[in-house]
Amino acid sequence: MEERLALRLQLFRDGGHAESRVIDFVVSELDILAAGGQTVTEDTAGMLTSHLVTALTRLLNGEAIEQFLTDEQVAAELAGHPEAVAGARAMAERARALLGAGLPESEVNFLGLHLAALAQRSHACPTPSTEGS
Template structure:
């Protein structure tokens, strides 16, 4: 049985879809990715993943429309921030590959993958282990039922 997304987060996705801001297949892909993250134990809600949801839907929709996603200003500062979060970068790259396969898009540019990794790092910090001040430990595979996020 497929678990439901939190009502407010599902409403965010529905509004993007119904307003025509994103294609239906993008909304469906993002819903699936959010469920995947939730199954992996990350706290997926409007509060924790709302910005991730909006950012990913808009980026994938722009990519499908052939629009540029390049952001040269993101470079060095983001790379330095993400150096300490290889798990988030790995998750972002995996998500990018799944989007490419599921939607037939070009790969997400490195800067866009970095933004996605930043959102995922914040989400991981809010996970169950975050209460102990640890967050999701790097190097620990985030997996449930044999499935990685």
């Protein structure tokens, strides 16, 4: 994992803002995205990382996550990215199964937007050189 993204997660862990199991889950999800060909760095996935850590922590702490209605603009954006919607649903299902944290539909939609943005950034980012490896 890229050093700056790992630092973001370490700050959540060290600051006591998230349980280790949440951080471990998020690391696993980022690894899944990277294995699927996404460019997972602080620049491309930092906001996704923070959003997922925060949402899961709130759910596990019994805090309410505000339900938002998906407006037409969000629905239109997600309609253009069915793979992001499927990825968000799969991620939410793994969170439910592994952590007992059932993300509400509005959170799944936000994850879908993050995943769509990640896919766009991944295609815009050059693959890091493996020279000297």
